[in-house]
Amino acid sequence: MSAVETACTYDCPDACALLVERRDGEMNLRGHPDHPITRGFVCRRVRNHPGRLRSPQRITRPLQRQGSSFQEIDWDRALDLVAAGLERALQETPASVVLVPGGGSLGLRKLLVDHFFHSLGPITRLGGGVCDETGAAAQRLDFGDKCAHDYSDLENTGAIVLWGRNPAVGAVHLVPFIKQARRRGCPVVLIDLWPNQSRALADRFIRVRPGADAQLAQAVLKLLDADGRLSAAAAARCQGVYELRTLLEATSLAELVSACGVELADVEYLAGLYAGGPVATHIGWGLQRRSSGGLAIRWIDALCALSGQVGTSGGGASYNPGRRRGLDTSLLARPSGRVVEASRFAEQLAALVDPPAHFVYLYGVNAVSQFADSQAVAAALRGAGLVVVAEAFLTDTAACADLVLPVSLMLEDEYDLVGSYGHHWVARARRAVDPPAGVKEDVEIVRLVRRRLGLADDPLLEDVAATLERMSRPWFNGDEPFTRNPCQPPVPFAERFATASGKVQLVGERPPAPPRPDPRYPLLLLSPKRRRFAHSQIPPGEMERPWPCLLNPRAPGLDEIPPGSRVRLVGELGAMEVKLLFREDLPRDLCLVPEGGWLAQDTAVNKLVAARATDLGGGTAFYDQQVRLEPIDDQGR
Ligand code: SF4
Known part of the structure; x- marks a missing residue:
């Protein structure tokens, strides 16, 4: 069997082109040797992907909340419930519908899910984010556009x-x-x-x-x-x-x-x-x-x-060349409603009035793990109206849902497109393996919900591949699997800046003095990415417990930890047990705790991070959080 030419849609700037072969039931996944950036290799995250596809923990039937647990239901019932909840909310006002998309996949087919919801009217949407929004907003002020x-x-x-x-x-x-x-x-x-x-x-x-x-x-x-x-x-x-x-x-x-x-x-x-x-x-x-x-x-x-x-x-x-640059999105419905900021998601979702959130739809996002103040995010979701989560695993966020809809994953979707937020290449993603029985593609779900709402078929949702082909006409000449995006200038701003004046608008503000550390919390908490997993896409069986914490062997507070004792990190929002690992070359006032852990496993570092916005773009100030070390006594206190 010949290899399928496809692409990686993980949240990663490299947007690799992939070759996938199936032989004797095994999947051989490698980097496309002809792609000038991928150059034939892939990272550990994606080498783990076949295991993720086959995971016995995947959800393959819709789940409906029954008290503190879930019951499997069939798709007809699930879609009826989604449509009924959505219809009730729309009858009050579209603003009572809250859409929370995420970066679980960078595939551009997601735009069609957003299109469906925005076509219903001025719904409430997510503003800002948890990624690069601040820097992008800064570059828009300076150069008129972000660039790389x-x-x-x-x-x-x-x-x-x-x-x-x-x-x-x-x-x-x-x-x-x-x-x-x-x-x-x-x-x-x-x-x-x-x-x-x-x-x-x-x-x-x-x-x-x-x-x-x-x-x-x-x-x-x-x-x-x-x-x-x-x-x-x-x-x-x-x-x-x-x-x-x-x-x-x-x-x-x-x-x-x-x-x-x-x-x-x-x-x-x-x-x-x-x-x-x-x-x-x-x-x-x-x-x-x-x-x-x-x-x-x-x-x-x-x-x-x-x-x-x-x-x-x-x-x-x-910084970021803009992964959608040149994509024709003119045919999609535009967002026009009010905004819930990602940086203060829990507080703002819970505070929505006139109308409150009657229907919340989350897809491609593990908001509880990835947003600041994880416990408050979980509480806000539990307190909202009908919460529907489209997910492949029972994540912290899915665990807060009233309905969980099992979805296909990368390599299983029929067709997708991906642009890069690091380089200038774009690629087509095609189905390389069939999804397991019982799961649906994200766009198929909203297409079926639309029918249940009694709305006429939307041609953009009926043929996803044709819609994406139309949108990406500025990119491709034929059916090539990848190409250099011709809309990306090889040298950004060589002629003119994208500001109104055509010039750089230089910063005119002095930065604040670096904050003085609070002596009660002498360690600055950073939560870097890991090589093996993309964000919270960690198989539950591979979650390290306690979660690792890397710091200098002479970090403040360590001398008060009795040898052999269990340890926790304590911040203003709470505490989390950690396993200490040491590196001599780390500054003494830093501790590194990987992002991506789950609240249910007491590994979600964002439970310690207070919800604060950055100064631009609605970004989240994850790296302003100070913590301290404390021993855990024999009673676990
Ligand atoms: S996660 Fe990044 S580096 Fe790894 S295969 Fe995907 S695009 Fe390439």
Whole structure:
């Protein structure tokens, strides 16, 4: 049997093209060798995917809540219940319907589920998010649009700065391009709070103090400005140069260096790189998950722009090229209703009045695990009207539902499209394996619900492949499995910026001083991604308990933990037992607890994270949370 050419729709910037073969009931899944980014290999997350498809824990029949448990029901009954609940809510007002989509799949067929709900009227929708919204909003202010160079543009660079980026975990297909550039003598600098897994890729590691990335960018800018090394041509493409210089003059270099906690020699080294060039700056997502994360990105953008790195081949302030760029979405219904912000989801969902949430539909999202203040999210969902969750597993979020609808997973959907939020390639995803009996595709579910509402068939939902083909006409020439998105400019902003003036709108605001740690909670809690699993898509049998916590062996509070005792992390919202792991090279005031755990297993780190919004784009300030260590006594207290 010939291999199926398909694509990975996991929440990952690499958007790999895949080849899948079935032989003797076994699935052989590999990276497409002809795709210039995938280059024939896939990551551990997707190597685990066949096991996820075959998992005995998959839900294959709809579930209806019966008190504290669920009862299996047939699809007719489930769809009748969904349609009846939706109809009741619509009769009151569309605003009583709340739609919560997620990033469980980046496949663009999801847009058709959103289209169905938005075609019903001004429903309530999710605003902001838990991902990259803050940085994207910052780049829209600065450049008029978010941007990123293709990975292959590293062939043209003179230096690489990974600013809070960790490609060894988060974008493994960027790694060969970095190594290639390094082999030809291009220096690689990693700037982060800790020497992350990409440290081995870098010639120099610069540790920045938490919340002080903007001050580091300011310090480099100040040095460049003082030495007359800023690009006059670049300044002519910017608005707000005078105001920015005024801000720089208001703070001494010594104050900035002290605030960011970086050696002056490192600031001078960075100034030397940015004065030369081209420098490819790849900005990570972690640093914008703070209350002043938007300003941090804006100051890094300002450094890249004023040093002449933006609009230049081999340069760039690469963050996200926009995975839907050029996609024709004009045929889809537009969202127009009120918003519940993801960053404060629990509070805002519970506070909805006139009307309250009568019908909540969640799909592709494990909101309880992934949103801040997990316990409050679970409570808010339990307190809402009819909660319907389209899911493949009984996640924390599904456990809060009144109805759970079993859905197909990646490689099982008939047809999909995926764009990348890292590089410039787009790909088609086709069914490579049949879904198990009893599960349905997400669009099929809403198509059947629509019929039960007595509405005329929507041609966009009737033939998903045809609709997606229409939408992606700007991308493909024929039936090729992947292509470089012709709507992505190879060098973003080479001619003009996307702002109204056509120029960079430089940041005009000084960042707040990095917060002083609260002595009651001396550890800053970070929740990085893991190599093996995508977010909370962890098979329940593989959940480590207690959940790991990585920290310095001399971290504050450790000396009060009796040897051999169980340990918990305690924050303002509660506590969670952890298993301590140590790394000498971690800063003493950090602890790293992976994201993706589940509340039901006491591994959901977001139960410790208070719901706070960032300064831009409705992002979630996950990385503002302080915690402390405590021993657990013999009684488990
Ligand atoms: S998760 Fe990312 S790296 Fe892994 S196969 Fe999918 S797109 Fe590629």
